Amino acid sequence: MLWSFISRTRGRNRFDLTDWLTWGYLIFGMLLMFGPVLWVAMSSFKTDAALSEYPPSFLPLATQTAMVKGYDKPLPLYEITAGEHKGSVLAQIRRIGLNAQMVDPAHPDEKINVKIGDRQPKRELTFAWDNYSKLFKRFNFMRYFWNSVFITVVATVITVLFNSMAAFALAKYKFRGRMVVFLLIIATLMIPPTINLVPIYLVVNELGLVNTPWAVIWPAVATPTGVFLLRQYMLTIPDDLLDAARMDHASEWRVYWRIVLPLAAPAIAVLVIFSVMWRWNEFLWPLIVLNRSEQFTLQLALNAFQGDLQTSWSGLLAMTILTLLPITIVFAILQKNITAGIAQSGVK
Amino acid sequence: MLKPLNTAAQLGYRTAFGLFELPMATAQKLIGIKRIAWMFLLPNLLIFGLFTFLPIILNFFYATSGGDAILLAHRPYVGTENFASLLSCTDYLDPNTCRRDVFWRAVYNTGWFVVLQVGFMVAFSLLTALILNRDIPWRGFFRSVFFYPVLLSPVVVALIWKWILQRYGLFNAGLEDVGLSSVDWLTDANWAFFWIIFVSIWAHMGFYTLILLAGLQAIPADVYEAAEMDGASRWRVFSKITMPLLMPTMIVVLVLSLIRAVQAFDEIFVLTGGGPGSATTLILQYIYETGFASRPQLFGLAAAASILMAVVLLVLTLLQLRVTRGQAEN
Amino acid sequence: MAVVELDKLVKDYGDMRAIHGVDLTIEDGEFCVFVGPSGCGKSTLLRMIAGLEEISSGELRIDGTCVNEQRAAERGLAMVFQTYALYPHMTVRENLGFGLENIKTPKDEIRRRVDEAARMLQIGDYLDRRPKQLSGGQRQRVAIGRAVVREPKVFLFDEPLSNLDAELRVVMRGEISSLHRRLGNTMIYVTHDQVEAMTMADKIVVLKAGLIQQVGSPLDLYNRPANQFVAGFIGSPRMNFMAMSVTKVESDGIVVADTNGRSFTAAVSPDGVAPGDAVTIGVRPEHLEIGSERGHPVTVETIEQLGGESYLYCKDADGHPITVHKSGQTKIKAGDAAQVFLPEESIHVFKKDGTALTRLRIGEEA
Missing domain, CATH: 1.10.10 (Arc Repressor Mutant, subunit A)
Known part of the structure; x- marks a missing residue:
């Protein structure tokens, strides 16, 4: 089949x-x-001990332990693969040279000597959820998550609103200077913001926005891509509909809000996807304008975390997964729309 | 659960409408229906002016002034000194003879990076798009597979590969498994350069694959059927039909990827930090470090370097316009 | 209820003048049709009345008040668009109610009016559907319904039937006419289809290149076209034109002759023509009599036999196409030479500048 x-x-x-x-x-x-x-x-589900294992195993395996009467700490369990005790499971007390001193948990009094080559650690699947819970307890993960969500959502709402208003004006009105404004906006498509890092920083600084989320939001919301995308789509909305609404006593704002905006929904969805992707993943600009750790976005926190020598891989990996999870879930649900939207518009 | 959410969304939509209606309706009464367009343009143009147009002009003031003050009033005019400093080399082929040797290293790194990354990425994207364009089951799924890394943030991408490429990582374990010796991938200059190219191809090729695939699917099926009737071989179909018809899309892909490769920064910065030494430092990282990360902050030098980068981008874009116009005329 | 007066209306697009000073009065309750070929300015004129196009100069009065400066919605008009312009994201009910909602009509009043309009137009069953789920005819009704609920002073129709198939067009033509009888509003209707104009109008306005050619009742236009353009535009198949010259001028008619020397008498007023003048003769296909003698010689090229009637497409010696309508069937075959007789009371005579000579006796009215 x-x-x-x-x-x-x-x-x-x-x-x-x-x-x-x-x-x-x-x-x-x-x-x-x-x-x-x-x-x-x-x-990310491995314990620190398992992470330092080499060669690594694919699944998060950990050596089993057992409490044996007469010993304070839990002892690691081994399966005996050869020799006299073949097939039994013993706990290891200590290693002495090529031999290991072991004990049967069922008979804690009797010590057994086994060659180290004759035993295999008894391992099983263990998920170290601890890696994740640590992030919430010891590390201000929710703070960074919230910062990222706030910037992403607010910037996206403003982007859609401002860009669609401008696109509406450029697509549906004939006024002097329309072409000039349109060309000016299109021209900036060729001048990426990375070229103007220094002067944009000055502007943001003068407005007193440094170390606030608005330093990331405001410079990003007037995207030429968004204006262009929405304008092209709005051109396909028949003018008759707008005229009909005007005959129906609609003010221009009402025409925009009740007729044009709902009808441009497919293009707006594409812009929303772009905007969320841009803002959630943005790195260089936040790196420049957000210097205080309580203002960090997830990406900045992740970067700071990996640069910190104190950091263990276990926490870092867990945080990496948490950072990619929201985007992955959204993609899994909306993958058809996302790929179709991007293929159509050809921008990123 | 969805219903109250829906109601809330509608309520929000209506409230937002009411919020803007009064000022906009008043504006319409005051300035008339002809000029209302400007009211719609105003917010976008305001942001545009403040964060795009104004900075473009200010950039030249920074590039021609010195010192480490951010306020233009406190910066002395130095003319073309920043440019001269960046461009002064005894031998342009050898960065060590340059006054700003890191800048020149970054320029050469970027040049190599752009050529190799774009070349291989476009080739692999095309191959993948051609394969996905075949009549295979689960095509949507496979398309998503190749696209998925595009959505990941650069920091995440870099950390994923850092974990795999570390000294005691998966990759080295695999190599030892087949009897090869392990390598410190990210601390060897040549290997590090290889991996920044590899990782940025891994992270971005899905996007270009998607565009090329859309281009392939736009080629009407009857053209292929006609070629089949004409007895064309697979290779001839590819070289005489597919490629010429795909050319406009190819050019878009080439230019987009070129422009983005010139500005590559994020993944590389997290993956290697530009090292070892400055082996993987690209031009944008130089700008960032000169202007922001190191003290004193040499804004003038950073601005001058970014203007030089802008010139390169401008040339690339004009080239695109020229080529696409040539295409349109054909 | 509403008299619409157009006083020297002019529309300029930059340097191009689209409407050249139109004077027209549309009486209260009248069904007025603007007709003309595409690009004649009829839609522009309608949109100027609607308030969707600015008036460059002249005055538009509704019930004696100048409305030049009023916005579209304030003029108390409703319009049915060629594309229907139904809001695709709203249900039929929301489409009908949108305009009333915008002027803050109470909810139950909206409901009452929408239900009433829906009953009148038999769209009650579709009120919760979206426009996409409706057929062409249903969409048309909704578009009309949207105009009806507004209870406007004047209805404007912009080629509303052009997107329907031929059969539905006939049905909707009847419905719009009966709507007009029932509501008694002033209606202004734009079309390029002279059949629609003839069947629906109280008054037809024929436009060409932004100028009114003639205003009158349908039969007026058919019987007494003011010029060659109107004569050719009204009536189907179109009137036959032949080049002839005047040979004799009398007080109760003139005599014209074709190049072959065959003469015909035309019962038209001889004002403004003298013997020797070149004129264009027009006779409608249904008034030509085809036979083998006494007439203008033609060659039959194609024949359409419809059973109950026949059309013969011929050419005369000067190369003018001549169409003859004959009731019943015919034995004439393609390729036959024949002659067409031009009855005295059916001949239209047009001077060189295209204007018609007044007909003294009109055969059709007999």
């Missing part, structure tokens, strides 16, 4: 070399694209 589905080819019955190559490429690609993320996700 499955095979016939996979080997389905257009008009030809034979599964030929190109089909093999195609599937080889696709499976390799899938491993290459998803593998690293999956690997980090698995690693």
